[in-house]
Amino acid sequence: MKKTNMSLARGASSDSAPGLKPAVAFGNQKAAEKSIRDKLAIIEGAIKAYAKEKVAKSLEGLPPTKRQFYLWTPITASGEKLSTNNPDTAKQYPPLLMRIESAIELIRLERGRIAITPSVKEDSLAAARRSSSLHKALREIAERELIAQRRLVQMAKQELENAQASLNSTQKEAAALQKNLRAEIAALSAENSRLVKLNKTVVLLKR
Numbered sequence: 439m440k441k442t443n444m445s446l447a448r449g450a451s452s453d454s455a456p457g458l459k460p461a462v463a464f465g466n467q468k469a470a471e472k473s474i475r476d477k478l479a480i481i482e483g484a485i486k487a488y489a490k491e492k493v494a495k496s497l498e499g500l501p502p503t504k505r506q507f508y509l510w511t512p513i514t515a516s517g518e519k520l521s522t523n524n525p526d527t528a529k530q531y532p533p534l535l536m537r538i539e540s541a542i543e544l545i546r547l548e549r550g551r552i553a554i555t556p557s558v559k560e561d562s563l564a565a566a567r568r569s570s571s572l573h574k575a576l577r578e579i580a581e582r583e584l585i586a587q588r589r590l591v592q593m594a595k596q597e598l599e600n601a602q603a604s605l606n607s608t609q610k611e612a613a614a615l616q617k618n619l620r621a622e623i624a625a626l627s628a629e630n631s632r633l634v635k636l637n638k639t640v641v642l643l644k645r
Contacts (some may be wrong), residue, residue: 451454470527473520474534480512481541482576488548500545509540542580 481500488497501507508523528535 446481454500469521470521471531471534471623474523474528474531474538476514476518476520477507477512477523478534478537478541481545482579485541485544485548497545497549499588502542502546502549504538504542507542531592533583533609536586537579537583540575540582544575544579 484497484500491591499512504525508525508528511520511522513519528538
C-alpha cells in the first residue's frame with residue numbers, strides 16, 4: 439500500500455503544472471526563430487548584391503520554395519552552419535512567415551526574369567530601375583513585418599488590459615464576499631454569545 443502511495447505521489451509531481459513549457463523548450467524555440475532570421479538575412483543580402491551588381495550568381499543556392507527554405511543549411515559570414523527548421527516554428531510568428539514568403543517570391547521572380555533574357559545585358563538606366571525596384575521590394579518586406587509585429591503587440595496589450603479588468607472585477611467580488619462573510623461571522627458570534635448567556639440564565643433558574 440505504501441509503495442502505491444509513493445508511486446502516485448511520484449506521478450503527481452511529474453505531471454505538475456500541465457501546459458507550461460520547460461525553460462529548455464523556450465530556449466529551443468528562440469534558437470529556431472534566430473536560425474530563420476539568419477537565413478532571411480543571407481537571402482536579403484544576396485538580393486541586395488544582385489540588385490547592385492546584376493550578377494545572376496548572387497542568387498545561386500538560394501531556396502526557391504518555402505520547403506527548401508526550411509531544409510536549407512547555409513553557412514553565415516562568421517562560419518556558423520545554420521540548421522534546418524520545422525515549418526511549425528515559422529507559423530508561430532505570422533510576420534516572420536510573411537517575410538519568408540515575400541523573400542521566396544522575390545527570388546522566384548528574379549530567377550524567372552534571368553531565365554527569359556539570359557544573354558541580354560541591361561543598360562545603365564534599366565539596371566538602376568531594377569536595383570531601385572528590388573530595394574523597394576526588400577524595404578516593403580521589412581515594413582510589412584514591422585506593421586504585423588505592431589499589430590500583434592497592440593493585440594497583446596488589449597488582451598492584457600482585458601485580463602487586468604477581469605482581475606480587478608474578481609478582486610472586487612472577492613472583497614465584497616469577504617466583507618459579507620465577516621458580517622455573517624460577526625452576526626453568528628453575537629447570536630452565539632446571546633445563546634450562551636440565555637443558557638446560563640436557564641441553568642440558574644433551574645437551580
